[in-house]
Amino acid sequence: MTYEGQKNPVHRPRMSVDIAGIKLKNPVMAASGTFGYGEEFFPMVDLNHLGAIITKGISLKPMEGNPPPRIVETVSGMINSIGLQNVGVQAFIRDKVPFLSQFKTPVIANIFGETVRDYGELAKRLNDLPVIAGLEVNISCPNVASGGMLFGADPKMAHLVVRTVKRFAHRPVIVKLSPNVTDITLIAKAVEEAGANAISLINTLRAMAIDPQSRRPLLSSIFGGLSGPAIKPVALRLVWEAVNAVKIPVIGIGGIMNSDDALEFIIAGARAVQVGTANFVNPTACIEIIDGIEAYLRENGFQHINELVGSLRTP
Amino acid sequence: MSCSPSEGKERGGPYLVYGTLRKNSEVAPSYHKMRIRTPIPYGDIGPGQFLMVRISEEPFPLLRRPFSIHSLRNLRIKDGSDIEILYKVVGKGTNLMASWRRGKRINILGPLGNGFSLSIKMGTQFLIAGGIGVAGLFALSQVMKSQGHKCLVFIGGKTKEDILCVDEFQGAGAEVHVATEDGGMGFRGMITDMVESFLQNRPKPSGLFACGPVDMLKTIAEIAKSQSIPCQVSLESMMACGLGACLGCVIRTKAKLPLRSAKATSQGWGVSFNRVCKEGPIFDSEEVDWRGI
Numbered sequence A: 001m002t003y004e005g006q007k008n009p010v011h012r013p014r015m016s017v018d019i020a021g022i023k024l025k026n027p028v029m030a031a032s033g034t035f036g037y038g039e040e041f042f043p044m045v046d047l048n049h050l051g052a053i054i055t056k057g058i059s060l061k062p063m064e065g066n067p068p069p070r071i072v073e074t075v076s077g078m079i080n081s082i083g084l085q086n087v088g089v090q091a092f093i094r095d096k097v098p099f100l101s102q103f104k105t106p107v108i109a110n111i112f113g114e115t116v117r118d119y120g121e122l123a124k125r126l127n128d129l130p131v132i133a134g135l136e137v138n139i140s141c142p143n144v145a146s147g148g149m150l151f152g153a154d155p156k157m158a159h160l161v162v163r164t165v166k167r168f169a170h171r172p173v174i175v176k177l178s179p180n181v182t183d184i185t186l187i188a189k190a191v192e193e194a195g196a197n198a199i200s201l202i203n204t205l206r207a208m209a210i211d212p213q214s215r216r217p218l219l220s221s222i223f224g225g226l227s228g229p230a231i232k233p234v235a236l237r238l239v240w241e242a243v244n245a246v247k248i249p250v251i252g253i254g255g256i257m258n259s260d261d262a263l264e265f266i267i268a269g270a271r272a273v274q275v276g277t278a279n280f281v282n283p284t285a286c287i288e289i290i291d292g293i294e295a296y297l298r299e300n301g302f303q304h305i306n307e308l309v310g311s312l313r314t315p
Numbered sequence B: 001m002s003c004s005p006s007e008g009k010e011r012g013g014p015y016l017v018y019g020t021l022r023k024n025s026e027v028a029p030s031y032h033k034m035r036i037r038t039p040i041p042y043g044d045i046g047p048g049q050f051l052m053v054r055i056s057e058e059p060f061p062l063l064r065r066p067f068s069i070h071s072l073r074n075l076r077i078k079d080g081s082d083i084e085i086l087y088k089v090v091g092k093g094t095n096l097m098a099s100w101r102r103g104k105r106i107n108i109l110g111p112l113g114n115g116f117s118l119s120i121k122m123g124t125q126f127l128i129a130g131g132i133g134v135a136g137l138f139a140l141s142q143v144m145k146s147q148g149h150k151c152l153v154f155i156g157g158k159t160k161e162d163i164l165c166v167d168e169f170q171g172a173g174a175e176v177h178v179a180t181e182d183g184g185m186g187f188r189g190m191i192t193d194m195v196e197s198f199l200q201n202r203p204k205p206s207g208l209f210a211c212g213p214v215d216m217l218k219t220i221a222e223i224a225k226s227q228s229i230p231c232q233v234s235l236e237s238m239m240a241c242g243l244g245a246c247l248g249c250v251i252r253t254k255a256k257l258p259l260r261s262a263k264a265t266s267q268g269w270g271v272s273f274n275r276v277c278k279e280g281p282i283f284d285s286e287e288v289d290w291r292g293i
Helices: A088-100 A116-126 A155-168 A184-193 A229-243 A259-268 A285-299 B092-098 B131-136 B138-146 B166-171 B191-201 B214-227
Strands: A017-019 A022-024 A028-030 A052-054 A071-074 A077-080 A107-111 A132-138 A173-176 A198-201 A205-207 A224-227 A250-253 A272-275 B015-028 B031-038 B050-053 B065-068 B071-074 B081-088 B105-112 B124-130 B150-157 B175-180 B207-211 B231-234 B250-253 B272-275 B282-284
Touching: A028 A285, A071 A224, A077 A229, A088 A116, A107 A116, A116 A132, A116 A155, A132 A155, A155 A173, A155 A184, A184 A198, A184 A229, A198 A229, A224 A229, A229 A250, A229 A259, A250 A259, A259 A272, A259 A285, A272 A285, B015 B081, B015 B092, B031 B092, B031 B105, B050 B081, B065 B081, B065 B092, B065 B131, B071 B138, B081 B092, B081 B131, B124 B131, B124 B138, B124 B191, B124 B214, B131 B138, B131 B150, B131 B207, B138 B150, B138 B166, B150 B166, B150 B191, B166 B175, B175 B191, B191 B214, B207 B214, B214 B231
Parallel strands: A028 A052, A028 A272, A052 A107, A107 A132, A132 A173, A173 A198, A198 A250, A250 A272, B124 B150, B124 B207, B150 B175, B207 B231
Antiparallel strands: A017 A022, A071 A077, A077 A224, A205 A224, B015 B031, B015 B105, B031 B081, B050 B065, B050 B105, B071 B081, B231 B282, B250 B272
């Protein structure tokens, strides 16, 4: 960016990042399932200002999702069990893509399949849409009976899903990982070997809550996925482990509420971050986080965000 | 924050703004009323809509809380309105709210939801509230009065302590009837029984409008169906965003399928999930699939 003609040119650090060929003007993306299809936050949020928008998970056929109650607030977090309610790929292309196409911001389609074949088919269907800059492969949803986390918990299955998507996709492929595994590095390495261009983590932590009075679970599906500030330390540790296990870019997700939270992930080695639950609490959270990161870079003398990535000073 | 009204809607908003607390007082044991001066244009708010109030800047309590817009007043100074919310202190969030003092800046998101439909037949309307449900109906009675409808307001509660806003409704020109389960005030029994007896003895109203506990709403919906009276109900649900993004607040409905999914899904209920925050909170009682609620 140039600032010619300004009286007092201010040093402005560069925020742009390249994630596996997807060029983002800044490293802050709205996480899948927390930002709808963008239109829900428009015009309150300047969508052109975001690094990227990740869509709500898209499946081949429309999905109705789980019966209510679907959410419960817990200490410093919430548990959800939406069950991937979504309009399906056909309606996504017809009803949601035209809106998203008005903006300069890259859109990353989060795709979910009940079978390996579904994932390949979804990649094919989304190939020809100019607005779709990349795919995020969801192998980590804890709230569906088939597919989802079952693929993400087994390195062999994860490998197979990613290889299938890579065979059909013309766009960079990000794989979203589940924290509900014994060793995240095994899954991270498996999807890297299968050709993933980047990984994003973490999806929600499997969790539950009970009403002692009625002795009933507070979610119809008993389990759900925990998100929000409560999970940030766990997410950060997993991101750190993943960063040290793979060479492809890592995108940090989990309980990011403000720019300090985002900076922690970047310092741990994440090239970009996703903001999720914070969007519910504060619809302009992403914008505030972008501004906060930029201010930090400026105040600490960084020319470019990349200088900060993985700059953790270990003992 | 940019908050220009979105295109193609009847009303502008939602707005993400700060309001200033003007008044916050207990109106009955455990019931409080709060008046907030907001920059939200008066004309953009309709009866039956709600606000999401940010309780805390801390991680706990995390989520905003939804509250019906109880009443509103046009400030007539540029854009802006005074909004009242009526709330019952039940948990950590509402306890915190009860401690707020005049002058506090409050982060609010709204107005949200569809609001009551006022494309209704002119005449007598029955407004039926259970407990704190009065909060969702007072603004409606104000608008109905201004449009020339006659309002009969039915307020039910367990004891007389749970009966709120009688004076307010009367002040707005409504005829108020009260029922308490213990007989401490008005008719002894359920408010739904009182409504039924009125329907037997008086001319049929043009419409029913109800806000309150689910069991009450179900009964009102049955009455409306058996008597063929149009009925709008205000529903509540656990909600994270209020904007239609999280899909946490859905209820099963029979019509207005947003997903065209009823046939496509294996469950084949012939119904679909609609968001209380977006397609609601006001639903035609016929449209709600009451089995799942």
